[in-house]
Every structure is written in structure tokens, then in C-alpha cells.
Amino acid sequence: MYNGLVCSDKLNEECGIVGIYSNDIQDISKLTYFGLYSLQHRGQESCGIAVNNKGKIKYCKGMGLVSEVFDDDVLKNLDGNISIGHVRYSTTGESRASNAQPLVVKYKNGDIALAHNGNLVNARTIREILEEEGVVLQTTIDTEVIVNLIARYHKFGIESAIKKVMELIRGSYALVLTMGDMLIGVRDPYGIRPLCIGKLKKGFVIASESCALDTIGADFIRDVEPGEIIIIDAKGMKSIPYDKWCKKSLCIFELIYFARPDSIMDGISVYLARKEAGRILARESKVDADVVISVPDSGTAAAIGFSEESGIPFSEGLIKNRYVGRTFIKPSQELREQGVRLKLNVLKENIKGKRVVLVDDSIVRGTTIRWIVDILKSAGAKEVHVRISSPPVKYPCFFGIDTPERKQLIGAKNTTEEIRKLINADSLSYLSIEGLIKTTGKNGGFCLACFNGDYPMEVPLE
Numbered sequence: 029m030y031n032g033l034v035c036s037d038k039l040n041e042e043c044g045i046v047g048i049y050s051n052d053i054q055d056i057s058k059l060t061y062f063g064l065y066s067l068q069h070r071g072q073e074s075c076g077i078a079v080n081n082k083g084k085i086k087y088c089k090g091m092g093l094v095s096e097v098f099d100d101d102v103l104k105n106l107d108g109n110i111s112i113g114h115v116r117y118s119t120t121g122e123s124r125a126s127n128a129q130p131l132v133v134k135y136k137n138g139d140i141a142l143a144h145n146g147n148l149v150n151a152r153t154i155r156e157i158l159e160e161e162g163v164v165l166q167t168t169i170d171t172e173v174i175v176n177l178i179a180r181y182h183k184f185g186i187e188s189a190i191k192k193v194m195e196l197i198r199g200s201y202a203l204v205l206t207m208g209d210m211l212i213g214v215r216d217p218y219g220i221r222p223l224c225i226g227k228l229k230k231g232f233v234i235a236s237e238s239c240a241l242d243t244i245g246a247d248f249i250r251d252v253e254p255g256e257i258i259i260i261d262a263k264g265m266k267s268i269p270y271d272k273w274c275k276k277s278l279c280i281f282e283l284i285y286f287a288r289p290d291s292i293m294d295g296i297s298v299y300l301a302r303k304e305a306g307r308i309l310a311r312e313s314k315v316d317a318d319v320v321i322s323v324p325d326s327g328t329a330a331a332i333g334f335s336e337e338s339g340i341p342f343s344e345g346l347i348k349n350r351y352v353g354r355t356f357i358k359p360s361q362e363l364r365e366q367g368v369r370l371k372l373n374v375l376k377e378n379i380k381g382k383r384v385v386l387v388d389d390s391i392v393r394g395t396t397i398r399w400i401v402d403i404l405k406s407a408g409a410k411e412v413h414v415r416i417s418s419p420p421v422k423y424p425c426f427f428g429i430d431t432p433e434r435k436q437l438i439g440a441k442n443t444t445e446e447i448r449k450l451i452n453a454d455s456l457s458y459l460s461i462e463g464l465i466k467t468t469g470k471n472g473g474f475c476l477a478c479f480n481g482d483y484p485m486e487v488p489l490e
């Protein structure tokens with residue numbers, strides 16, 4: 029995505045999901061809309077809502093932001109008592125309307141709607157088997173494979189069907205689906221992508237992040253456990269735990285960057301973990317400087333932690349244009365040279381003549397940080413010391429995160445000193461892997477594969 033003067037140099041989350049079961053059937057689609065609204069940071073390309081009314085499913089989905097796709101009339105038409113919603117940013121499957129979710133299909137016994145966050149590592153194999161058996165697939169997304177398998181095994185009962193599907197598919201998946209009179213949530217056996225449960229006065233919510241529960245007035249109950257299946261119907265909520273052991277592997281990048289800071293994920297406050305990362309970073313890589321600034325907003329919590337720990341005052345140094353949406357108009361080289369800055373600008377008063385510590389959460393290709401160091405120096409910073417609140421990204425992700433090829437990852441082919449030179453910083457330090465784990469207050473249970481190449485399961489060769 030083009031994003032201001034430079035292309036966005038962050039890893040991108042692929043999706044956010046929400047599912048609501050309500051005994052009070054008014055406004056369920058509006059509630060889902062607000063839930064999706066709070067998950068918009070997890071995907072901005074397309075979105076959709078499907079509502080189940082006594083087994084019949086109506087839906088609306090389209091390209092664009094939640095606020096662009098839905099209006100009052102559309103939402104009024106989506107009536108029922110069970111709904112699921114999805115926001116998507118994707119590289120798995122092209123960016124087109126037919127790949128938007130939820131995916132709604134008719135099968136022998138009725139309608140199914142399903143929304144998926146994650147990525148299957150064996151979807152291609154299953155897709156080939158289904159196609160050889162004559163199944164016509166209409167999209168290029170993994171989600172269709174899951175829906176097809178659920179429909180195929182439904183004759184064994186929904187619990188058995190989902191268990192059977194979980195035996196076949198491999199990868200990361202947090203799912204919400206509705207069929208018959210049920211809302212169902214499923215988290216993959218490694219718990220790579222997050223999923224949590226909340227309670228409404230007269231119903232339940234299942235969502236990617238707890239910030240969605242807060243937004244719609246639901247009380248957080250707990251996270252869905254890795255491999256757990258949650259079935260909600262008129263009788264209440266039923267949990268089917270996973271009975272085979274898997275190494276828990278929550279994506280650590282959720283805590284570093286993807287999740288909203290006000291979310292609690294697997295018992296960890298995202299904000300506090302980020303702030304702690306800044307504190308540990310300050311201890312690991314001391315520096316003499318006059319001011320700590322952040323790359324807003326992703327580096328701000330860590331910058332505050334760095335400042336508190338080091339005693340170097342925190343100040344605003346970069347101002348973000350909060351009204352920049354998605355722009356596909358790229359300035360020409362000539363305009364670039366004139367310094368068109370759509371997204372970030374320097375607050376010169378706070379950095380001129382100063383030794384600046386610049387804190388950000390991660391470096392992917394290195395393009396953005398190099399540009400930021402340049403504009404800080406042009407604006408009069410005496411020194412720029414870059415501090416990154418995560419280790420160098422060295423390996424691609426296969427679990428639903430958009431990472432460039434390995435050769436484009438600046439951390440994969442360069443030492444820290446080489447990167448420092450490339451980004452023109454006076455010094456550069458990353459948080460250590462041990463330091464990163466410490467930020468969570470736990471001993472482990474995370475996928476760290478983009479830092480250490482240790483994937484929680486076999487992945488396709490690049």
C-alpha cells in the first residue's frame with residue numbers, strides 16, 4: 029500500500045473477526061459493525077457482515093473500510109440473531125470483492141457463513157484434492173477450503189465435523205462461523221492468531237481482540253484456548269477443549285505491533301508489554317542523548333518506557349497526519365525531491381540541535397526508518413540514535429502476516445552495524461529475543477519465527 033511519502037514498511041496483519049450471538053435480536057448487525065470498526069487496524073482492504081436469521085443467512089461485503097461499505101439501510105436489512113464479521117488485508121488470494129469475507133455458502137442442510145483470520149500452510153494440497161473430486165471452488169482464499177470441508181463432514185455432527193477438519197488443515201486459524209442456530213468459534217491448536225470471548229447482557233461475542241468487546245459493551249470472559257472449539261446456541265456456551273498436545277505459539281508480533289494497545293491478549297496487556305519493551309531496550313542499549321521521540325503511533329509506548337527507564341525526557345518529535353487514509357497517488361520523483369510529506373512531519377522545535385533517541389517497534393525493509401532519520405537530520409537533529417523494540421526481522425511469516433520475500437528483509441542480509449550505516453543513524457540497537465520474551469511476563473508460548481526461523485510447524489519452502 030502506498031502510504032504517504034514512502035511505502036508502508038511494516039508487517040501487515042491480515043484479518044480481524046467478530047461473531048455475536050444475541051437473544052435480543054435488535055441491532056445485531058450494528059453491534060457487529062461497531063465491533064469491526066474497532067478491529068479496522070487489522071485489515072483495511074475489504075470487510076463484510078453475515079447475519080443468520082433462523083438458518084437463513086444474509087450478508088453484505090465489499091472492498092473498502094467498514095465505514096465505506098456499510099450504511100444504516102444496509103445494516104437494517106441484515107436482521108437475525110447471530111452474526112459474524114470480517115475485516116481483511118490480504119496477500120493470500122488476490123485483493124478482489126469475491127475474496128472478501130465472511131464466505132457464505134449453501135450446502136445440503138442449509139447455509140454456512142465463515143470468517144477466518146490466519147493462513148493455512150497446506151491449503152494448496154487440500155484444494156487440489158477437493159478439485160480432483162469435482163468440487164468447484166469460487167475464490168482463491170484458504171477459507172473456502174475450510175467451509176467446504178465443514179460442509180462435507182457435517183453429516184457426522186458439527187463437533188465431529190470441526191474436529192475432523194482440524195485434523196486435516198495445518199496453519200494458523202481463528203474462525204467464527206454460523207450455521208443452523210449456532211455461533212461457533214475455533215482457534216488453531218497452536219493458538220497462533222488470537223481469539224477471545226465476551227458476554228453481552230443477552231448473548232455472547234467472540235472476537236480477535238478484547239478492544240472489540242470493550243467497544244460494544246461486552247465483558248471479557250477469557251481467551252479461546254489453542255485448539256478449543258466454542259459452540260454458542262440457545263442453551264448457552266459449550267467448550268470443546270483440544271485433546272492433543274501442541275506447543276502454544278501466539279504470534280509475538282501481535283504484542284509488538286498488530287494488536288491495539290488497549291487489548292489484552294492471552295492475559296497480557298499489549299500496552300504494558302510494549303512499554304516494558306522500551307524499558308528493557310533502555311537497559312540493554314544505553315545512550316547519551318537529550319530527548320526520546322517515537323515513530324507515532326507504533327513506537328510510542330516503547331518510547332515512553334525507554335524514557336522512564338533512561339531518565340531522558342520523552343517529547344513529540346514527529347507529527348502524524350491522522351487524516352491520511354489510503355492514497356494510491358504516488359508523487360513523482362520530482363515531487364519527492366521537493367519533500368512531499370503526507371504522513372509524518374518533524375516538530376523542529378523539539379529536535380533542533382539535540383541528540384535524539386528515535387524509538388520504533390520494528391524495521392522490515394528499512395525504507396521508512398532511513399527516510400525518518402534523514403528528515404530528522406535535515407530538521408537540525410545533532411545525532412539520531414535508533415532503538416527498535418523488537419529483534420531484527422530475518423524470516424518470512426507463513427501464518428497470515430504479509431512479509432516481503434526474505435531478500436527484501438533488511439535484517440536478513442545485514443548485520444546491525446551494516447543496517448546502521450544503511451539508515452544513516454549515529455547508533456542502532458534492537459531488543460534482544462530474551463528481552464522480548466521478558467516483556468510478556470511469561471517464559472514462552474510464542475511464535476518468534478520471523479526473528480529466529482523456528483516455525484512452530486513445518487512450512488512450505490520459499
Ligand code: SF4
Nearest residue numbers: 279280425475477478
Ligand atoms: S512468523 Fe512472526 S509474524 Fe508470523 S506468526 Fe510467527 S511471530 Fe507472528
